[in-house]
Amino acid sequence: MNRLEEYLSSHETSEMHPSDIAKILKELEDSDLNEAIKLIPKDLVGDVALALPDRYFDFVVESLSVDELSYAVTELESDDQLEFMQELEEVNENVASQVFEILDEEDKQEITKLQTYGEEEAGAYMQLEVFTAKKNEIVQDVIERFAKLRRANELENIQNLFITDNNAKLQYTIGLDDILIFDFSKTLEQNIELSEDSFEPKSGVDSDNIKTIVHDFKQYDLSVMPIVNSYGILVGRITSDDIYDIINEQATEQMYNLAGVDDEAEEDYEILKAGKKRATWLSLNLFTAIGASFVIGSFAATIESIIALAILMPIVASLGGNVGIQSLTVVVRQLALGEVSKREAKRVVKKEVAISIINGSLFAIIMGIIAGVWFNMPLLGVVIALSMIINFFVAGFFGAVIPLFFRKMNIDPAIGSSVVLTTLTDVVGFFSFLGLATYILL
Structure with a gap:
């Protein structure tokens, strides 16, 4: 205090x-x-x-x-x-x-x-306070009018002057720094015609998805964007500080979704509500874990014959899961930033698979040698090495494909991706390791 x-x-x-x-x-x-x-x-x-x-x-x-x-x-x-x-x-x-x-x-x-406006529409995030002028106004008069409004605290955080016609349709956007080098005795239109700069506005429509607006802010390095309606009439503006907030919210939501956590429930600080939301995803994880257990159970005889398999199983599944999460996180983030177009989807998958195979081969050799020496069973080293290569490949492939598929189906790539991926890497890891062990060692 x-x-x-x-x-x-x-x-x-x-x-x-x-x-x-x-x-x-x-x-x-x-x-x-x-x-x-x-x-x-x-x-x-x-x-x-x-x-x-x-x-x-x-x-x-x-x-x-x-x-x-x-x-x-x-x-x-x-x-x-x-x-x-x-x-x-x-x-x-x-x-x-x-x-x-x-x-x-x-x-x-x-x-x-x-x-x-709907929650995803640009209009829901805009400010209605805008500073406008007609193109036939004298620059000196515009500046005096702006100063008067600013002193009266009727305008705040103004970076641009929006030029509209008599029907309030947006025609030009002029930064206040540009106005300072205009000829104050001439009209705005005369100054625009004499200037070598372009004052064509980069605007958004109030019904646009806010993600489109965020993308345009980043792509064109904007500090403010005028918002018009479907008729081109100026209705407001969105500023960069609002965009920063939206970007932070989207990033937070993605991180929570990847972990199977509901962002709104977590922000409420209500234990029961947050616990219920988490329990939903944990229930799904439970069923997928049971599925992986069935795979292990089907090779019970093999495990009983070679106890070393039980010791090494977690290594295969754990490393495969980590590889998959790496690929998943990278692709989900690139999708969120708009860095992956439909045409580039194959390139992304190839890259993640290539990285996974390279790392899989490296760690397969390392773990194969360790397992062979540890249990004095050279063939056991071959089994775990082959299993790791297979699981690394599957993890990298599906770590990239799952979020790309979700986006194609108009589902947030972050939602549920980790649960699906973990299930795949666990099942494939256990099945390949125990299956190869059964075939090669018994």
Whole structure:
């Protein structure tokens, strides 16, 4: 608490950053949070709440009155207003309804408009605050109008001027740094015609999938993208900070899915809910493990005859599983980054198979020598070496093919891939090792 008080007293409100305050709050005990949140300047508390993990939102709602929560919403940009209200509804629908009712009509309309978009649509992530001008306006007049709006705090984080026609259709996008070298006495259109630069906008459509927008941001190194509707009318903008958040969310979701964990359940901090979601995947793992056990059981006589097989079996399955996870992780990540097109799918599979065979051959020789010397059975070394090559090949092949197949079926490649792959490497590893042992050693 002392650290928060020290930070607040040593900084002007304009110098404070929500992420700094959020970092301090996360170090406090839960019993101190309500008091701490009340100390935060009311025009920053909304941004601070959104910078904190979801579980802290309960403390925000408990600490602030309806009027204070409403004021916090008004201080946010439109996209953040929507996120704040969604979080508030999840915590307390009654309070959320009261807060919404006392918002001014403009904020209500903006939140309602953004709520019409689906979770995967670009429109759900855009800010409605944009700075626009007509191409026949004098540059000096535009700059003076921008300065007036900025001083009144009606505009924030503006990097671009959007030029629209009389029907609000987007025509040009001009960076503020470009405007500074324009002739202030001429119109925007005259400056554009005299300039050697292109001001054609790289825009997105509000109904586009947000993944398409993220891809365009990365491909064209954008800091902001104007968003238009199906008629080309400018309706908002998406900024790079929103894209960073989306990229982080997608990366987190992929990591959780690869481990068979639900990202939303984990973020809720509810033990039963998270445990139930994990149990679903563990149940599937149980059945696949039973399948692998059946394979082992079918070679019970072989194992009884040569006890060394039981000692070496885990090595074959474990290494094969690791090889498969390596290939799976690489391919899933490349798919997420848009680095693998349909045409390149074969190249990716060939690469992963080649790497697996090379590593398989290397480790087969090493393990073959170790097993032969360890148990004084040269043929046992041959068995485990051949088995490892087979399992490494299968692991590399299916580690690449499974996520590519899932993508073709419009399924998130990260979901369930690891479970399917582990089953394959276990079954193939045990079957090849024990099968070869039965054929060669008995």
